[in-house]
Amino acid sequence: MAAAKRGTFFSGAGLVWQWQRLVWWIFAVCLIFGLFSTHEMTERASSLLDHSVAAQRLVNGFDASAFIMLQQVPDSPLEIQGHNIVHFSLLFLVFMLFVTGGILAAYVLDEKPTTTAFFEASGHYFWRFFRLLIYLAIVLLPIAGLAAATSAMYTHIEDQSISPYPGDHFVEAAAVVILLLLIIVRLWFDMAQIIAVAEDEKKMHRVLRRAFGLLRRNFFSLLWLYLRVSIIAWALFAFGLYFWMFRLSPQSNVAAFLLSQLMILVWLGARLWQRASESLWYRNYQANQVSEPAWTPPPAPMYMPAAAEPQP
Amino acid sequence: MTKTFVLAAALAIFCGPIFSQTTATSTAADAAKKPLSTRVVAYQIEAKLDPTKHTIAASETLTYKNLTGQPQQTFPFHLYLNAFQPQSTFMTEVRLAGTRGNGPDSEWDPKHFGSITVDRLEVEGAGDLTNKMEFIHPDDKNSEDRTVFQVTLPKPIAPGASVEFRIAFHDVLPKVVERTGYAHDFDMVGQWFPKVGVWWKNAWNCHQFHATTEFFADFGTFDVKITVPQNEIVGAGGDLVSSANNSDGTKTLTYHSEDVHDFSWTASPSFTVVEDSWTGSQGPVKIHLLMSPGHMRSAQRYLEAETGSLRLFDQWYGPYPYDRITMVDPPHGGGDAGGMEYPTLITLGTSAHMPQGVLAPEIVTEHEFGHQYWYGMVATNEFEEAWLDEGINSYTEVKVMDELYGKNTSAVNFPFAQMSETGLQQTGYFSDPAKDPIARFAWRFINSDSYADITYSKTATVLLTLEKVIGEDTLRQALHTYFMRYRFTHPTGEDFLKTIEEVSGKDLRWYFNQAIYGTQVLDYSLADAHSDPLKWWDTSAHPSKKNEKGEVYRTYITVVRKGDFVFPVDVDIKFDDGSTAVEHWDGQDRWVRYQYDRKAKIQSAQIDAHNQITLDRHPFNNSFTEESDPRAAHKLRTIWVFASEWLSQLLAWLT
Numbered sequence: 001m002a003a004a005k006r007g008t009f010f011s012g013a014g015l016v017w018q019w020q021r022l023v024w025w026i027f028a029v030c031l032i033f034g035l036f037s038t039h040e041m042t043e044r045a046s047s048l049l050d051h052s053v054a055a056q057r058l059v060n061g062f063d064a065s066a067f068i069m070l071q072q073v074p075d076s077p078l079e080i081q082g083h084n085i086v087h088f089s090l091l092f093l094v095f096m097l098f099v100t101g102g103i104l105a106a107y108v109l110d111e112k113p114t115t116t117a118f119f120e121a122s123g124h125y126f127w128r129f130f131r132l133l134i135y136l137a138i139v140l141l142p143i144a145g146l147a148a149a150t151s152a153m154y155t156h157i158e159d160q161s162i163s164p165y166p167g168d169h170f171v172e173a174a175a176v177v178i179l180l181l182l183i184i185v186r187l188w189f190d191m192a193q194i195i196a197v198a199e200d201e202k203k204m205h206r207v208l209r210r211a212f213g214l215l216r217r218n219f220f221s222l223l224w225l226y227l228r229v230s231i232i233a234w235a236l237f238a239f240g241l242y243f244w245m246f247r248l249s250p251q252s253n254v255a256a257f258l259l260s261q262l263m264i265l266v267w268l269g270a271r272l273w274q275r276a277s278e279s280l281w282y283r284n285y286q287a288n289q290v291s292e293p294a295w296t297p298p299p300a301p302m303y304m305p306a307a308a309e310p311q312p
Numbered sequence: 313m314t315k316t317f318v319l320a321a322a323l324a325i326f327c328g329p330i331f332s333q334t335t336a337t338s339t340a341a342d343a344a345k346k347p348l349s350t351r352v353v354a355y356q357i358e359a360k361l362d363p364t365k366h367t368i369a370a371s372e373t374l375t376y377k378n379l380t381g382q383p384q385q386t387f388p389f390h391l392y393l394n395a396f397q398p399q400s401t402f403m404t405e406v407r408l409a410g411t412r413g414n415g416p417d418s419e420w421d422p423k424h425f426g427s428i429t430v431d432r433l434e435v436e437g438a439g440d441l442t443n444k445m446e447f448i449h450p451d452d453k454n455s456e457d458r459t460v461f462q463v464t465l466p467k468p469i470a471p472g473a474s475v476e477f478r479i480a481f482h483d484v485l486p487k488v489v490e491r492t493g494y495a496h497d498f499d500m501v502g503q504w505f506p507k508v509g510v511w512w513k514n515a516w517n518c519h520q521f522h523a524t525t526e527f528f529a530d531f532g533t534f535d536v537k538i539t540v541p542q543n544e545i546v547g548a549g550g551d552l553v554s555s556a557n558n559s560d561g562t563k564t565l566t567y568h569s570e571d572v573h574d575f576s577w578t579a580s581p582s583f584t585v586v587e588d589s590w591t592g593s594q595g596p597v598k599i600h601l602l603m604s605p606g607h608m609r610s611a612q613r614y615l616e617a618e619t620g621s622l623r624l625f626d627q628w629y630g631p632y633p634y635d636r637i638t639m640v641d642p643p644h645g646g647g648d649a650g651g652m653e654y655p656t657l658i659t660l661g662t663s664a665h666m667p668q669g670v671l672a673p674e675i676v677t678e679h680e681f682g683h684q685y686w687y688g689m690v691a692t693n694e695f696e697e698a699w700l701d702e703g704i705n706s707y708t709e710v711k712v713m714d715e716l717y718g719k720n721t722s723a724v725n726f727p728f729a730q731m732s733e734t735g736l737q738q739t740g741y742f743s744d745p746a747k748d749p750i751a752r753f754a755w756r757f758i759n760s761d762s763y764a765d766i767t768y769s770k771t772a773t774v775l776l777t778l779e780k781v782i783g784e785d786t787l788r789q790a791l792h793t794y795f796m797r798y799r800f801t802h803p804t805g806e807d808f809l810k811t812i813e814e815v816s817g818k819d820l821r822w823y824f825n826q827a828i829y830g831t832q833v834l835d836y837s838l839a840d841a842h843s844d845p846l847k848w849w850d851t852s853a854h855p856s857k858k859n860e861k862g863e864v865y866r867t868y869i870t871v872v873r874k875g876d877f878v879f880p881v882d883v884d885i886k887f888d889d890g891s892t893a894v895e896h897w898d899g900q901d902r903w904v905r906y907q908y909d910r911k912a913k914i915q916s917a918q919i920d921a922h923n924q925i926t927l928d929r930h931p932f933n934n935s936f937t938e939e940s941d942p943r944a945a946h947k948l949r950t951i952w953v954f955a956s957e958w959l960s961q962l963l964a965w966l967t
Contacts, residue, residue, distance in 0.1 A: 260951075
């Protein structure tokens, strides 16, 4: 059984830093999509608010009722916003599905992600990863079923319980389990993608089987590798949100924009950190497989040639 | 003001004797006291709760005094709990258009079914009339509805005479729905006994129970004995007269209440009792707060809102004449029992992790307490003119919450976002402003959302805008007069409107006809504001932009009435030399244009600069500033870009 080598966690961060152009690139695309998704809203809002005294209710603080009224007025700038955000987010999902091959090629194969190499790798693995996405959807179905069962169980407990909170406690516990399952599934598919790139494997069911075995044998080391980064990402995100909501002046538009983008950047960087750490872990694992075979036959016992029988 | 937190167990030991003493000493004084109301009914009820089955077995003696001025032979009664039967009018309407908290597609599990059954009905001197009971359907001819029955006596009751009904009945409480029922070990028992209709406008007024209606009843006295297991903690809308333990492990609590028109109660072994008191112009008021598990963090918030409301209502509208108020905090999972008013008992609502910046516990406390005035004492017909209790109460909610928690932060108060009570009411009204008038029977609104938006929010917004016409102080004085004049009676909408006109000394029909009886929407827009050189053709007069001093400009201001609600407005205009102008427009035409020739250009123009016309549904088109300020749009963009990117990141997790 191979264990994660000490330093994989930090080396992963180093790898992200080394190929940081990937982070910036993806972040830029994410930002552009975000700006596109809000372009129409911003245009409409500008025409409505830029010369309106009532707009000050959104500038000096954030008057929630003014915001709601903005949604209620005829031709509201916000009426199309929900759809636009969903559309561009789906577009970003497709984009990330496409570039994941290029990212992993850089991390797993340690190839410099030149533009040509990056897009070649992205195109090379795109359909494989698309098939993996379908497998992922299938795997997520039972988890969705578990979530539905949790909901039904909650209703049952609520009906039966004398005390008001057991249902909530059950849901909280179930949520932890479901979250853990989701993380495990993600980890499994992360490793499958890495194997697919590392070994240029075309059969996705085969890489899934191998990734599952790999995960099973190295469960805690891989889980901890993933979780550590997640915890850091969530903590930074929560801190950023707190600072934005509670510490930043309501009039600080520029600072709010920069902070919000920093939060997205950190989140994106953290996800790539997970990918890089997992890739390094796999490289180390493979190296260990070569240099330290799992089983080495013991040397054959050396026997002295049978001594001649003593002659009487 | 003192405040003591008492553990639930301690209540059973200490509170009974204390209340008994209080009541005993006050009884003598009460006897000499003149009744506050015309007491038409006297209910004596004995009820026994089975908290495991959530059923109540009860007997009721109703003495009805015929003050109708004519002989009465037929008497209608409400059986509200039968609304929670699958074929009732209530359920039919809920399936059609929803009700509070439940959409038309709501699952109605059989556990939400409840009922009340009259086992026997006797009338003194007439014997058993059970088989004379007849279900009637005055509103919709739904023969399956069993929320109203009538009984015809063998002979009429003469004017001024009394009749005594003895009714044995039993209730099956639903899992909590529409204010009533059980959740876990909590039982909220409201609208639970056969209640006689009201002789009003020379006829019996006894409507079926509908998805959006509430209640209407006559004033009188209630003597109620409640038997529950000894571990139950009980709260009720009356003074606790006595408490006695029974040999079978139960206890019987006796309550008395007078000059009220309803009686409700609650029981749970899990309540924690918090006591407080407040002294107003009519003496001390005991506050009994029953807190559910996990909610104690909200107790202090409830109490501060309650004492603040008591103080301001006493100061502004009139005295609170009762010596107690019971506040019930339903448990987690029993929220549908929350946010409801009964005479001297209100139900509240919070959650275990209610943020400090969301003033929901305060709002619900203030609102339900306000109903002690607008419903409890000024006992309007909630079936037919719901705006008189819910609407006026929503208006006073705005005034009280603004006073207690700040005008801009009276609904939500976070560093990053705020909401005023006025804004809360406006957004409620603006969500669907034009389908129903305020003056409409509660069950005839297009759906439950429109009922709520119009009855609560529009009425509040209409009264807030009325402040601009007659002044805030005058409207407060009008409400005071209305309360003092009509408390313990059943006034109508016209009584209310005429009181306002009388106090203000103004004919306000032009306003009421649109705002109360009509569906007109108010929207004024500053359609155009710009300045143009007067001698625009004379290039020598303004050779360059740098040499504009001394140039005379013609400024146009165009105001358009986009809605069909006619309301006079003021337009404030500022010029870039610091000069100003104020125009008053009666709003009768569709538009008006003002023109100025000055050595200054327009800087800004604004309709209703003091934001008093809260009915205006589009506040963003009311003004124009020459200087562009893109900060609001930029702020919105920042938020939405972030939301878009964040959703993108979450979806990308799938890849």
